[in-house]
Amino acid sequence: xxxxxxxxxxxxxxxxxxxxxxxxxxxxxxxxxxxxxxxxxxxxxxxxxxxxxxxxxxxxxxxxxxxxxxxxxxxxxxxxxxxxxxxxxxxxxxxxxxxxxxxxxxxxxxxxxxxxxxxxxxxxxxxxxxxxxxxxxxxxxxxxxxxxxxxxxxxxxxxxxxxxxxxxxxxxxxxxxxxxxxxxxxxxxxxxxxxxxxxxxxxxx
Amino acid sequence: xxxxxxxxxxxxxxxxxxxxxxxxxxxxxxxxxxxxxxxxxxxxxxxxxxxxxxxxxxxxxxxxxxxxxxxxxxxxxxxxxxxxxxxxxxxxxxxxxxxxxxxxxxxxxxxxxxxxxxxxxxxxxxxxxxxxxxxxxxxxxxxxxxxxxxxxxxxxxxxxxxxxxxxxxxxxxxxxxxxxxxxxxxxxxxxxxxxxxxxxxxxxx
Numbered sequence: 001x002x003x004x005x006x007x008x009x010x011x012x013x014x015x016x017x018x019x020x021x022x023x024x025x026x027x028x029x030x031x032x033x034x035x036x037x038x039x040x041x042x043x044x045x046x047x048x049x050x051x052x053x054x055x056x057x058x059x060x061x062x063x064x065x066x067x068x069x070x071x072x073x074x075x076x077x078x079x080x081x082x083x084x085x086x087x088x089x090x091x092x093x094x095x096x097x098x099x100x101x102x103x104x105x106x107x108x109x110x111x112x113x114x115x116x117x118x119x120x121x122x123x124x125x126x127x128x129x130x131x132x133x134x135x136x137x138x139x140x141x142x143x144x145x146x147x148x149x150x151x152x153x154x155x156x157x158x159x160x161x162x163x164x165x166x167x168x169x170x171x172x173x174x175x176x177x178x179x180x181x182x183x184x185x186x187x188x189x190x191x192x193x194x195x196x197x198x199x200x201x202x203x204x205x
Numbered sequence: 206x207x208x209x210x211x212x213x214x215x216x217x218x219x220x221x222x223x224x225x226x227x228x229x230x231x232x233x234x235x236x237x238x239x240x241x242x243x244x245x246x247x248x249x250x251x252x253x254x255x256x257x258x259x260x261x262x263x264x265x266x267x268x269x270x271x272x273x274x275x276x277x278x279x280x281x282x283x284x285x286x287x288x289x290x291x292x293x294x295x296x297x298x299x300x301x302x303x304x305x306x307x308x309x310x311x312x313x314x315x316x317x318x319x320x321x322x323x324x325x326x327x328x329x330x331x332x333x334x335x336x337x338x339x340x341x342x343x344x345x346x347x348x349x350x351x352x353x354x355x356x357x358x359x360x361x362x363x364x365x366x367x368x369x370x371x372x373x374x375x376x377x378x379x380x381x382x383x384x385x386x387x388x389x390x391x392x393x394x395x396x397x398x399x400x401x402x403x404x405x406x407x408x409x410x
Contacts, residue, residue: 004209005353009240009346026409033407035214037400039345042362044398050407058410080410097399104398115363125333132334133362133382136341140244141214144349148210157247157338158320168410177338193249193309194302195242202238202255204231205263205285205373 008147013192015152015185018074022184029077036142041134043112046094047087048135049174051080065163071154075181080164081139083131085173088120135177142180152185213352218397220357220390223279227389234282241347246339248317251299252292253343254379256285270368276359280386286344288336290378293325340382347385357390
C-alpha cells in the first residue's frame with residue numbers, strides 16, 4: 001500500500017543549493033511557522049521563537065555569523081529557530097487557551113503549572129535541554145510542512161550562537177537552536193545520505 | 206488545494222489513552238525506527254539510539270522511572286529515544302557509506318570529520334545540545350511516521366533520566382532525551398491544544 005508519509009520522510013533531503021530566482025510570499029512563510037508551532041512541547045510550553053530572515057541585509061548579517069555558508073544567502077528565507085529558557089514563566093499564558101476552550105480542566109492546569117514551577121526554576125541545564133527539545137521538534141515539523149508545500153529545506157546546526165543573538169537582538173532567554181534554510185531547490189543537491197544499519201541503533205526491551 | 210502534510214500536522218494529538226488490546230508487530234516497530242533515522246542530524250552524525258520497550262516487565266520498569274505515567278504501560282510500545290554524546294568519535298563510521306555510495310567526495314568527508322574533531326571534544330555542553338537536537342528531530346520524525354501508519358503517539362519529556370539509564374543499561378554517552386508512547390488510540394484523548402498567537406512567536410528580518 002502506498003504510504004505518503006513514508007514517501008515524505010524518505011524523499012526529504014538536506015538542501016544546499018537553491019533557485020535564487022524564486023521567492024516565498026509572506027503568507028507562505030507565516031503558514032510554515034503556523035504549522036511548526038503545531039509541534040508538541042513539554043507541558044505545551046511552546047517555548048520557541050521564529051525569525052524569518054529574508055531581506056538582503058539580514059541575510060548578509062546571518063551569513064557572516066554562520067561561517068559564510070552560502071545557502072543562508074541563496075535560500076529564499078532562513079528561519080532562526082530559538083528555544084526559550086525559563087519556559088515555566090510563560091506556562092500559564094500558554095495553557096490558558098486550553099482551559100478556555102474546555103479541553104483542559106482547571107485542576108490539570110494548576111497541576112502542570114505547579115509541577116513546572118517546582119522543577120524548572122534554578123535548573124539551567126533542564127531549561128536549556130527543554131529549549132533544544134522544543135525548538136528541534138518545531139524545526140522538524142517546519143521542514144515537513146515545507147516539503148508538503150513543494151519546498152526544500154536545509155537544517156544548519158553550525159553557526160556562531162552569540163553572533164546570531166547579537167545581530168538579531170535575541171533576549172537572554174532566547175537560545176538559537178537551529179537555522180533552517182528554505183526555498184525552491186536548484187539542481188545539484190545530494191540525495192538523502194545513507195544511514196547506519198538499524199541494528200546498530202535499535203533494540204527491543 | 207488539499208495538502209495532506211498540513212492535515213497530518215494539524216491532526217496530530219499527544220495521546221494519553223491507548224487501546225490496550227491492540228499491539229504493534231516487530232516489523233511495524235522496526236519500520237518506525239528505520240523512518241526515524243531518516244531525520245537529519247548535524248554532519249549526518251546519526252548520534253541516536255532507540256529502545257523499543259514493550260515487554261510487560263520492561264514497561265513496568267519504565268513506568269516506575271517515569272513518575273508512574275500510565276500511558277507508558279498502556280501503549281503497545283514506548284520508545285526511549287537517546288541522543289549520544291561524543292558524536293565526533295562515530296562520525297567517520299557514520300559518513301563512510303556516503304563516500305562509498307559516491308554521494309560525498311573524500312575531501313568533504315575529511316573536512317567534516319576535521320571540523321567535528323576541532324569543535325566537539327572537550328565541549329560537553331555542545332555534545333549535550335547535539336544529543337538533544339538529533340534525538341528530538343528523530344523523535345518528531347518517528348511521530349509523523351507513526352501517524353502515517355494509522356498509529357498515535359505521545360511524547361514524554363518528564364522522566365527520571367538517571368533511573369532510565371540504570372534500568373535500561375544505557376552507556377555513559379547515551380542520554381535519554383524523550384520517551385514516545387506509541388499504539389492505537391482509545392477514546393477520550395484531548396484534541397490538539399490551542400497554540401499561542403503567531404505574532405507572539407514570529408517576526409520577519
